Every structure is written in C-alpha cells, then in structure tokens.
Amino acid sequence: MDFRLSEELELWRKTVREFTEKEVAPYDAEMDRANDLPWDIVRKMSESGFFGVPFPEEYGGAGMGSLAAVITIEELARGSASVALTLDAHWLATDPIFMFGTEEQKKKYLPDLVSGKKLAAFALTEPVAGSDAAGIMSTAVRDGDYWILNGTKAFITNGGAAETYVIAVKTDKTKGARGISTFIVEKGTPGFSIGKKEDKMGCRGSVTTELILDNCRVPAENMLGKEGEGFKVAMVALDFGRVCVGAMGVGCATAAMEAAGRYANQRQAFGGPLAKLQAVQFKIADMAMGIEAARLLTYRAAWLRDAGQRYTTEAAMAKVFGAEVAMSTCKDAIQIFGGYGYTRDYPVERYLRDAKLLEIGEGASEVLRMVIGMNTLKELA
Amino acid sequence: MHIVVCIKQVPATLDVRVDPVTHNLIREGTESVINSFDENALEEALRLREKFGGTVSVISMGPPQVREALRKALAMGADAAYLLCDRALGGADTLATAYTLAQGIRRLAPFDLILCGRHAVDADTGQVGPELAERLNLPQVTMVKKLECDGKTIVAWRECEEGTAVWELPLPAVVTVESKINTPRYPSPIGIVRSAKKPLTVWTAKDLDVDEDQIGLKGSPTRVLRLFSPQRTSHVEILPGEPEEAARALVAKLREQKVL
Amino acid sequence: MQEIWVVAETYQGRLAPVTLELVGKARTLASGAGGKVTAVLLGSRVTELASELIACGADTVLVADHPELALYRTLPYARVLTDLIEARHPDVVLFGATSQGRDLAPRLAARLRTGLTADCLDLSFDKDGLLVQTKPSYGDNVMVDIVIPRHRPQMATVRPHVFPAPEKDAGREGRVEVVPVHLEQADLVARVREVIAEVEEASKLEEADVVVAGGRGMGSKENFNLLYQLARALGGVVGATRPPVDEGWIDAAYQIGQSGKTIAPKLYIACGISGAVQHTVGMEKAKVVVAINKDPSAPIFNLATYGIVGDVREVIPALIAALGAHK
Numbered sequence: 001m002d003f004r005l006s007e008e009l010e011l012w013r014k015t016v017r018e019f020t021e022k023e024v025a026p027y028d029a030e031m032d033r034a035n036d037l038p039w040d041i042v043r044k045m046s047e048s049g050f051f052g053v054p055f056p057e058e059y060g061g062a063g064m065g066s067l068a069a070v071i072t073i074e075e076l077a078r079g080s081a082s083v084a085l086t087l088d089a090h091w092l093a094t095d096p097i098f099m100f101g102t103e104e105q106k107k108k109y110l111p112d113l114v115s116g117k118k119l120a121a122f123a124l125t126e127p128v129a130g131s132d133a134a135g136i137m138s139t140a141v142r143d144g145d146y147w148i149l150n151g152t153k154a155f156i157t158n159g160g161a162a163e164t165y166v167i168a169v170k171t172d173k174t175k176g177a178r179g180i181s182t183f184i185v186e187k188g189t190p191g192f193s194i195g196k197k198e199d200k201m202g203c204r205g206s207v208t209t210e211l212i213l214d215n216c217r218v219p220a221e222n223m224l225g226k227e228g229e230g231f232k233v234a235m236v237a238l239d240f241g242r243v244c245v246g247a248m249g250v251g252c253a254t255a256a257m258e259a260a261g262r263y264a265n266q267r268q269a270f271g272g273p274l275a276k277l278q279a280v281q282f283k284i285a286d287m288a289m290g291i292e293a294a295r296l297l298t299y300r301a302a303w304l305r306d307a308g309q310r311y312t313t314e315a316a317m318a319k320v321f322g323a324e325v326a327m328s329t330c331k332d333a334i335q336i337f338g339g340y341g342y343t344r345d346y347p348v349e350r351y352l353r354d355a356k357l358l359e360i361g362e363g364a365s366e367v368l369r370m371v372i373g374m375n376t377l378k379e380l381a
Numbered sequence: 382m383h384i385v386v387c388i389k390q391v392p393a394t395l396d397v398r399v400d401p402v403t404h405n406l407i408r409e410g411t412e413s414v415i416n417s418f419d420e421n422a423l424e425e426a427l428r429l430r431e432k433f434g435g436t437v438s439v440i441s442m443g444p445p446q447v448r449e450a451l452r453k454a455l456a457m458g459a460d461a462a463y464l465l466c467d468r469a470l471g472g473a474d475t476l477a478t479a480y481t482l483a484q485g486i487r488r489l490a491p492f493d494l495i496l497c498g499r500h501a502v503d504a505d506t507g508q509v510g511p512e513l514a515e516r517l518n519l520p521q522v523t524m525v526k527k528l529e530c531d532g533k534t535i536v537a538w539r540e541c542e543e544g545t546a547v548w549e550l551p552l553p554a555v556v557t558v559e560s561k562i563n564t565p566r567y568p569s570p571i572g573i574v575r576s577a578k579k580p581l582t583v584w585t586a587k588d589l590d591v592d593e594d595q596i597g598l599k600g601s602p603t604r605v606l607r608l609f610s611p612q613r614t615s616h617v618e619i620l621p622g623e624p625e626e627a628a629r630a631l632v633a634k635l636r637e638q639k640v641l
Numbered sequence: 642m643q644e645i646w647v648v649a650e651t652y653q654g655r656l657a658p659v660t661l662e663l664v665g666k667a668r669t670l671a672s673g674a675g676g677k678v679t680a681v682l683l684g685s686r687v688t689e690l691a692s693e694l695i696a697c698g699a700d701t702v703l704v705a706d707h708p709e710l711a712l713y714r715t716l717p718y719a720r721v722l723t724d725l726i727e728a729r730h731p732d733v734v735l736f737g738a739t740s741q742g743r744d745l746a747p748r749l750a751a752r753l754r755t756g757l758t759a760d761c762l763d764l765s766f767d768k769d770g771l772l773v774q775t776k777p778s779y780g781d782n783v784m785v786d787i788v789i790p791r792h793r794p795q796m797a798t799v800r801p802h803v804f805p806a807p808e809k810d811a812g813r814e815g816r817v818e819v820v821p822v823h824l825e826q827a828d829l830v831a832r833v834r835e836v837i838a839e840v841e842e843a844s845k846l847e848e849a850d851v852v853v854a855g856g857r858g859m860g861s862k863e864n865f866n867l868l869y870q871l872a873r874a875l876g877g878v879v880g881a882t883r884p885p886v887d888e889g890w891i892d893a894a895y896q897i898g899q900s901g902k903t904i905a906p907k908l909y910i911a912c913g914i915s916g917a918v919q920h921t922v923g924m925e926k927a928k929v930v931v932a933i934n935k936d937p938s939a940p941i942f943n944l945a946t947y948g949i950v951g952d953v954r955e956v957i958p959a960l961i962a963a964l965g966a967h968k
Contacts, residue, residue: 009575011449011456014566018414026884049569061572266938345935395780395918406783433896479751484866503779506759511715515751520831521715523744538833541740543652547834553841561893602756602792606773609784617932617945627949628959631931634947640851640908640929641875641964 005071012053012068016075019048025079031205032082032350037161038205039082046116051090059110066240066380068301070247071085074298077251078258081354085249086119088244089157089206092362093120093166096237097184100225106337109164109184121151121162122241123211124234130155131367133234134280138169138213147171147183147223149216152195157361158211160194163187163314166237167211168230181232184222202353240305241362242319246298249322249358250291253329256351258285259270260333263340274336283332290325297321316368323358323365330355382435382532383492384426386459387482387513388419390450391444391503399610405468406608415450418498420457420565421558425498425528427458428563433532435493440485442470442478448581453578456568462579463489467586472598475504479512481596484589494535497557499524507557508605514555522548526561642750643676643770646794648699648722648732649862650713650741658806659737661697663799665807668698674766676732679703681725683688683718685711688819695815702815707822709829710963712836713741715830719748725820731794733772735764738798741807746798756789757796762803772797780899781922800964802905802926846895851877854897854924857884858913858934859953865890867957869910874964880904882920898923913953916941933957 023044031038045051054060054069062068069091077084093111097105097120112118129135139152149169153159165185171180185192195210223266225233261284264274274280297318304311330352334341341348359365393412400407415423426437439454441447451462465485473481489520500507507523514521523629524544527538530552537548537556568576586596594600602623620627620634635641645667650657658846659678666680680699682691684706691702705721715956717828722745735747736742738760750757762784763775772795778785789795846852853872859865865885872879880897881890897904897918909927914920916939924930925944932945933956944949949956 007452008577011452011568011573012570013575014453015456019567026888048567049571057571062574064570064574184639206602268938386687392779397779397780397782399783406779464750475747476751476754476758502758503781505778506747506757507743507774508757508759510751511744511747513752515748521744521748522831523715524740539740541713541836542650542657543836544838546836548714549832549834551830565834570651580921602754602789603758603787604790606788608778609786611777613779617942617948619942619948619950622947624951624955624959627951628956628963629947631947631960632963635908635929635931636947638929 007214009068009071012064013071013075015079016050018074019044020075024076026076026084028080028082028205029347029350031080034201035204037086037207040118042086045083045087050087051116052114054091055094055110055114059106060256061115066243066305067299068161068228069245070298070302072252073244074295078255080205080359081248081351082203083250084248085157085203085206085357086243088248089122090116090162090235091244092241093158093164095160095240096122096166096182096224096233099236100182100229100233103265104221105184105224114162118163118273119158120163120164120166121156123156123165123167125153125155126130127152127154128327128346131364134180135229136168136170136180139173140169140171140181140218142184142220142367145220146217147220149183149191149213149218151213153211153213155198155208155361156211157206157208159207159211160197161207165211166224167213168234169213171227171230172207175228178228179230180234181227182224182230182233183218184224185216185218186265189218201356202350205356235264235312238362239315240360242315242368243301243305243311245299245362246294246301246315246322247356249319249324249326250295250298251356252326252355252358253287253291253294254335254349256326256330256348257284257291259346259351260284260287260336264336280336282310283336287329287332289356290329294318294322294325313372316363316371318359319363320365320368320372323355326355326358327352382429382433384429384435384491384492384494385486385489385491386419386423386426386437386438386439386454387495387497387509388423388439388441388450388454389416389498389501390441390447391416391501394548395502395574399608401610404608406505407595413450416498416503416558417501418558420498421560421562422496423454423457424500424563424565425492426559428565429494429530433530438463438489440465440482440489442466442473442481442485443626451581452576453568454580455579456573457566458572460579462581464581465585465589466583467556469499469527469586469593470597472601473596474601474603475506475508475512476602477596479509479516479599481589482589483513483516484529485584486513488589489585494530495555497555498619499557499559502554507524510555510557517555519553519555519626520550521555522550523558524559525556526559528556528558528562541625643671643674643733643766644679644729644731645671645676645733646679646681646735647699647838648734648736648745649681649682649690650737650739651687654687656690656693657737657739659739659799659801661693661806662801662804663735663737664694664697664699664801666804667880669922670764670766670808670839674770677757679731681705681722681850683710683721685709688817691817693809695817696809696811696813698813698817702817704817704819707820707824709824712833714831714833715744715748715967716831717824719752720824720828721822722749723752724823726794734794734796736796736798738800742798746796750796753794755792755794755796758787758789759798761797761799764797764799771795780918781916781925782918783789799904801845802903811852833840840867846878846880846897847902847904849878849904850895850907851875852880852908852924853877853910853912854880854882854914855885855891855912856882856914856920857888858915859885859890860913862888862890867953871910871957871961874961875908877906877908882914883915911945912957914941916944
C-alpha cells in the first residue's frame with residue numbers, strides 16, 4: 001500500500017490550494033452576507049478547467065479521475081464550502097449524463113458542462129420526499145414524442161443558476177423506486193420555472209431553490225437512462241456525490257482547525273498562549289485525528305470508484321464521517337475562540353453553519369447509517 | 382518565436398528568522414513556489430506564443446527539487462524545461478548565476494526574447510536579468526509593466542521616477558517584468574496531465590561548457606559576512622478606553638510629539 | 642585612500658533626493674577613511690548641477706554631458722561609466738536603488754565582472770577597509786552583511802530615504818571635470834519614445850508628511866471613505882496595503898510596501914492593517930506610527946508608537962471628532 005499521491009495529483013492539489021487562497025477564500029465572508037452565487041469565481045474556475053477534472057479528454061475533461069475530483073472539492077472547501085458545494089452539485093448532475101447518457105446526449109450536453117460554461121443541477125428531493133427518495137410525487141406522462149412533467153422539486157442546489165437539469169420523476173405511479181425515470185431538462189423549457197430561493201443557514205454562496213414543473217413538455221429523447229431506471233441513476237450519482245460531500249467535510253474541518261490553531265498559538269491566557277493548555281491541545285488532537293480519518297475514508301472511496309469496484313458503503317461512510325468531523329471540529333473551534341468565535345468577525349461561526357448542511361444534503365446521516373448498517377449486516381450474515 | 386523564460390524557485394513563505402546563536406536561517410515550512418514575478422514572465426511568454434506561435438522554453442538553476450517548479454511551468458503551458466543542476470554551481474551570487482544561465486541559454490539558440498521576473502522575492506536583488514543581458518550582449522529593459530511586440534521589435538512601458546518611460550528595442554532582447562503586466566494563469570488539469578510528457582532536461586556544469594572560475598562560489602565576487610535579525614523592539618503605548626477616550630488621548634500625544 | 646563614487650540621477654533638471662543622500666553618506670564614509678568622494682553626473686545640459694553635488698560633499702564631479710544621455714537608457718549610460726571606471730579604478734561605486742539604478746548597476750557589474758549588492762540599508766567600512774553592505778532579504782525579515790573582498794569596484798544600490806539629506810555648504814570647494822563621451826552605434830539600439838509624466842495624487846504619497854493607510858481590516862470600499870476623511874482632517878494622503886488593492890477598494894498606485902511604494906512620513910496611521918512584512922518594509926521609516934486594529938496580537942503593534950485596540954469603524958470617526966475639537 002502506497003499512500004503517496006502521484007506527482008500529477010500533488011501539483012493539482014497545490015494549484016487548487018493556491019487558487020482557493022487567492023481567488024476564493026477572501027470572498028467567502030462576502031458571499032455569506034450576499035447570499036448569492038459568486039459568478040466571478042465560477043467563471044475563473046471554468047477558465048482554469050476545474051469542472052472537467054474527472055471527465056475524459058474526449059468530452060473536454062482532463063481524465064484525472066475521482067481522486068483528483070475529491071481533492072478539488074476538499075481544497076476548495078478549505079476556502080469556501082459554498083464554492084465547493086456548487087461544483088459538487090454540478091458534478092452530481094453531469095456525472096449521470098456521462099454514465100447513463102446516449103452518445104447524442106453526451107455530445108449535446110457534456111462539452112458545455114465539462115468546461116463549466118454552463119452549470120448543471122440534479123433534482124430528486126421534493127417538499128415531502130427527501131431521504132425517502134422512492135416516495136417522490138412528481139410525474140411524467142407520455143404524449144407522443146414528448147413527456148409531460150408535473151410537480152415541485154425542493155432544496156435544489158444550483159437551482160436557477162444552472163442551464164441543465166437532471167430531474168427524477170415518476171413515470172409509473174404504481175411502482176415505487178422502479179417507477180422513477182430521469183430527464184434532462186433545459187432552462188427555458190416551457191412549463192419549467194424556478195421557484196423560491198432558500199435563505200439558508202450556511203453555504204450561502206451557493207444557491208438553493210425550488211423547481212416547478214407545470215405541464216413541462218420534454219422531448220422523449222431527453223430521458224436519461226431507460227424508463228424506470230431513474231432510481232438507479234440517482235443512486236449512482238449520489239454515491240459519487242457523497243464522496244464529494246465527505247471531501248467538503250475534510251476541507252471545512254481543516255479550515256476550522258487551522259483558524260483555531262492559529263488563534264490558540266497567538267492568544268495569551270493564564271500567562272501563556274492558549275496552545276499551552278491541555279484542554280486546548282486535546283481539542284486540537286481530536287480535530288486532527290478526525291480530519292485524518294475522514295480524509296482516508298474519502299480517498300479510499302474515490303480510489304474504489306476509480307478501480308471500478310462497488311463503493312456505495314464506503315461512500316456513505318466517507319460522507320457521514322466527514323460531515324460529523326466537520327461539525328465537531330467547527331464546534332470545538334468556536335469554543336477555542338471563546339466569545340470571538342461566536343461573532344461574525346471571525347470565520348468559525350460561518351464554518352459551523354456551512355458544516356451543518358453536510359449532515360443533511362445528499363443523504364442525511366441517519367439514512368446513510370441505515371445503508372451502512374444494512375450492508376454491513378448483509379456481509380455478516 | 383522562441384521565448385526563453387528564466388525562473389527561480391523560492392520559499393512559499395518569507396517568514397524566516399535568524400537563529401540568534403548559530404546565525405543560520407530558520408525557515409518556517411519547506412514549501413517552495415515559482416517566484417511570483419517569474420510567473421508573470423511566463424504568462425507574458427505564453428501570451429506572445431498565442432499571438433505569434435513558436436515555443437516557450439523555461440530555464441532555471443538550482444538543486445534537484447527545482448524540477449517541481451519547472452513541472453508547474455510546463456503545466457502552465459511551457460513547451461520544454463531545462464534545469465542547470467550541479468554541486469559545482471552551488472553558492473553562486475547573481476554574477477555567477479547570470480553567467481551560468483547565459484551559458485545554458487546559448488545552447489537554446491536561436492531565441493528572440495528572454496523574459497525574467499523583475500526580482501526574486503527571497504533575495505530581492507533584481508540583478509540577474511540585467512547581468513544576463515550583459516553576458517549575452519543583448520539590449521535590456523527592466524521592470525516592464527506593459528509589453529507590445531510585432532515580432533521584430535518590442536515596445537515596453539516601464540515605471541520610472543518621473544512617471545512611465547516608453548522604450549523601443551529590437552529583438553532579441555532581455556525583458557524583466559512587473560506583476561502589473563498580467564495575471565498569471567493557473568495550471569489547468571489537462572495542462573498538468575499533458576506536462577508529464579513534456580521534456581525536462583537536466584544539464585550539469587560539464588554539459589554547459591562553463592569556465593570553472595566563473596561558476597558557483599568561486600565565480601561569485603560577493604561574500605555573505607553574516608545574517609542577523611532586524612532590530613525591532615516593541616515599545617508601543619496602547620491607549621485604553623472607549624474609542625472617544627482613546628482618540629482624545631492619541632490627539633494629545635501626537636501634539637506632544639509635534640507631529641500634528 | 643578610498644575613492645567613493647556616487648552615480649547621480651537627475652529628473653527634469655533636478656538632482657534626485659537619493660543622490661544627495663548618497664553623496665552625504667559617501668562624505669561621511671570618506672572622512673572616516675581618509676577618502677575622496679566623486680559624483681558622476683550624466684545627462685544633457687546638466688553641468689550646472691555639479692555645484693550642488695559639491696555643496697553636499699563631493700570633492701570631484703565628473704560630468705558626462707551629451708544629447709544622447711538626455712533620457713536614461715541602459716547601454717549609453719553603461720558605456721560612459723565603464724570607460725570612466727576602467728580608467729580611474731574607484732574602490733566603491735554607489736547608485737540609488739531606483740528604477741534607473743537597479744537597471745544600470747547590474748549591467749555595469751556584469752560588464753566589469755565585479756560584485757554588486759542590491760537595495761542596501763546601511764554601508765560602512767570594516768577595519769580592513771572593505772565596504773560592508775547591509776541589505777534586507779526575505780522581505781526584510783533578515784538582514785545580511787555582504788562584502789566584496791577581491792573585486793573592484795565594490796558596487797551597491799542604496800534604498801532611498803535611508804540616509805538623511807546632507808546639509809548643503811554652498812561655500813564648499815570642489816573640482817568639476819567634464820569628461821569626453823564616446824558612444825558606439827550598438828549602444829543606441831534602444832530608443833525612449835516618450836516619458837509619460839504621471840503626477841497624480843499617488844505620487845504625493847512618497848513625499849507626504851502624514852499618511853493614513855488602510856488594510857483588509859477596513860472591510861469595504863465604503864469604509865475606505867473614513868480614511869479620506871481622516872486624511873483630510875490631518876492634511877495627509879491615503880495609502881493602502883495590498884489586499885484593499887486586490888479587492889479594488891483603491892488603485893494600485895497607492896500601495897505601500899513590497900511591490901508598492903516606500904515612504905517615510907512623520908506620521909503614519911495604520912488602520913485595519915495586520916502588519917505583514919510585505920507591507921511594513923514600505924513604512925518602517927515613518928517617525929511616529931499609530932496602529933488601530935481590533936486584534937491586539939496584530940504584528941503592526943510591534944512597530945507602532947501608539948496603539949488603539951478597537952474597530953476602525955468606531956475609532957476613526959472618534960479620531961476625526963477629536964481632531965476637530967482641538968482646532
């Protein structure tokens with residue numbers, strides 16, 4: 001076993017880190033206040049090829065694989081969870097087009113998505129169906145060469161900002177998960193509109209909206225995957241998305257630990273720096289252990305994916321653990337900062353608000369524990 | 382067009398101290414980066430290549446770990462990289478460095494333009510560019526903040542004490558650039574992937590046909606006598622209280638000091 | 642006997658302040674070592690400036706007066722100086738660390754195959770008569786003493802404002818020698834098309850007695866208005882560190898520090914500036930430094946004479962009010 005990253009991956013990590021420190025991190029507080037997507041940063045990321053990291057060269061990507069993608073998300077999240085989330089959500093929709101799309105669909109959609117010229121969004125969740133994904137209510141009814149889509153999608157990251165949407169709906173209401181199909185829907189399609197923009201607790205530099213489907217006519221050739229295959233499309237997409245959320249947790253926790261560590265080394269109390277106090281040292285130790293473990297889980301899940309192996313359980317582990325490490329690290333970081341940590345003058349309260357999302361989106365910790373538990377018990381049977 | 386860009390690898394942080402006992406340099410962290418002004422030079426070269434076609438070569442002198450900086454330059458878009466690496470080159474000051482680089486660059490002839498950063502942020506001399514120009518017997522223009530080129534001559538805007546001087550020079554020439562001249566690109570993922578196949582050539586002193594008296598410590602007229610920390614003793618007087626109270630106290634102090 | 646040369650710089654018919662500072666310093670060094678100070682004055686119609694160099698401490702002024710030397714260009718200047726140095730063998734040649742000096746000195750050092758130290762902050766002779774040149778390194782985090790043991794001349798560029806301007810003695814005697822200028826065609830390949838004078842507010846920064854500077858801690862472009870109000874109340878000029886420039890709160894011409902301007906005002910007020918060395922290299926010659934920062938551990942307080950720990954948005958208005966009250 002060799003834990004060293006290749007020269008290529010090391011150089012890419014350094015590049016994303018430099019990009020994040022110069023182009024992203026300085027604007028994170030401002031995007032939190034503005035509650036809006038930083039288009040300038042998205043444009044710069046597109047110019048620098050960020051969106052194409054995991055996709056093959058023939059569609060304009062770099063073909064660097066999942067591990068490179070995860071490193072991209074991790075390093076971006078160190079400067080801004082919002083920006084990392086925007087890219088994660090984009091990949092969540094782009095990857096299924098790459099995995100399940102017909103050659104025509106890939107040729108039509110991938111170049112603009114892989115270059116980042118256009119953003120993409122993935123829509124599964126509904127106002128009354130989140131973790132219970134099979135319980136979605138939106139429908140599609142065949143009408144000649146078209147499908148007519150109806151329903152409402154909720155908490156859709158990149159909603160409104162995206163040009164291309166991958167939307168899961170029921171094409172057969174009599175079936176549960178097997179009645180779901182996915183469609184590629186372009187912004188501007190008649191009957192498709194953007195609903196309420198959420199005023200989120202954190203990750204406020206990414207946009208989250210409702211999507212409204214009101215007799216939205218979508219050409220039949222826009223069905224992604226086969227009829228009834230939508231749940232599988234969603235689960236495959238979410239496996240990769242969850243590894244990316246795990247990486248966001250690693251990045252977010254690293255930022256919080258670094259802030260807390262710097263502060264602990266500088267701030268004087270009881271005749272010395274805070275860092276001399278064992279209570280502080282223990283907190284930092286827990287942060288460092290958690291981050292290292294979360295990173296290894298995340299990298300291994302990405303490695304399994306690149307090796308073509310099943311990784312659903314490992315993806316869920318990376319996501320749950322990474323999210324929880326981020327939460328506990330941010331919470332402890334605020335504690336180290338004391339009163340200052342509770343103010344908006346310091347970034348750690350923002351990190352905590354950002355981190356909370358990771359325990360909810362793309363599979364709540366509870367539902368993923370069910371996945372991990374069931375899969376593990378199956379192996380133990 | 383063949384453009385040669387000289388780059389130097391420097392510590393990522395300038396946060397260094399001098400050990401009060403040994404007088405050695407204590408560096409915080411071991412990360413190294415390309416000198417920022419050299420990235421501007423490379424960016425300018427890549428833009429000229431986009432306009433005129435041709436090749437961009439990067440050259441550096443230093444220890445084996447400079448390969449990392451050259452790899453980044455290749456990933457940014459340079460076509461070929463050359464590392465002048467030999468124990469015999471160690472301890473060089475700017476004069477010996479410029480001589481060695483000049484010998485390396487001669488091997489890359491023919492070339493149209495040599496670009497350097499205005500100075501390296503660690504040693505902060507800005508001398509290698511002009512010294513290199515002299516050794517190659519080429520005209521120079523330094524600290525350039527805007528450059529135009531028609532393939533045969535260059536027009537260079539350089540800041541001077543009176544404002545901005547606009548120089549016109551025939552090519553080939555040596556140009557050192559300011560950070561204002563452009564914003565360097567980041568290596569793209571595809572650039573990183575492709576750079577793995579680009580040539581990175583290492584030349585030793587023997588490959589360079591150098592006069593041994595002009596390289597390394599032996600070829601360096603300057604000697605470092607000692608390193609020391611600048612004297613910075615803090616004697617700040619903090620004015621306490623609410624902003625209004627502190628502000629009034631400050632105005633009184635400044636009047637006492639007769640700076641108001 | 643030490644023969645110390647200073648290469649003079651002129652702008653628009655006047656001697657550069659750094660030239661006078663250097664002549665003054667050379668005079669001090671020469672007097673201690675039983676040496677002689679020679680100023681070399683290059684330009685077109687500059688002879689009459691020689692008397693000022695003598696008044697500042699030069700024993701001899703070598704004047705190279707030629708139409709092709711009217712505007713600074715590397716190669717003609719290097720040619721004239723090479724000829725003079727090779728003929729007369731000075732021990733030390735000093736330049737201002739200006740855009741001219743930093744361009745010319747290394748070209749000359751390479752041609753003469755001698756050593757050069759950049760951007761010196763101090764100069765002295767050791768007991769063997771070697772010039773000890775003190776220069777900053779690593780963004781002024783480290784000081785280095787450098788000597789040039791066996792090569793001559795020993796050359797250095799010296800940062801402006803580090804030595805005081807000398808008292809002028811109009812009665813001082815000295816010799817003015819006009820030297821012949823031989824230029825070759827190859828020296829004239831570069832042409833100066835024009836010099837665009839940019840006399841903007843920003844250029845006043847370097848001359849200002851009072852500078853009010855803002856850093857990232859100002860928080861926004863709007864808050865920068867507070868700095869202009871304070872500068873107006875003090876009759877000063879506004880400057881900035883790099884982050885506000887990067888943020889677009891203020892033009893790059895107002896940047897102080899590494900890759901910006903070096904200033905030496907009587908009063909410097911640092912508002913929301915943490916005090917990174919990249920900035921402080923540009924302001925540490927200020928006589929009185931006031932730091933206003935909400936972070937009591939900000940390094941700027943180590944450089945400050947007076948400090949106020951607090952939010953700039955509260956302290957600056959209070960300061961403006963306090964200044965008004967005293968008038």
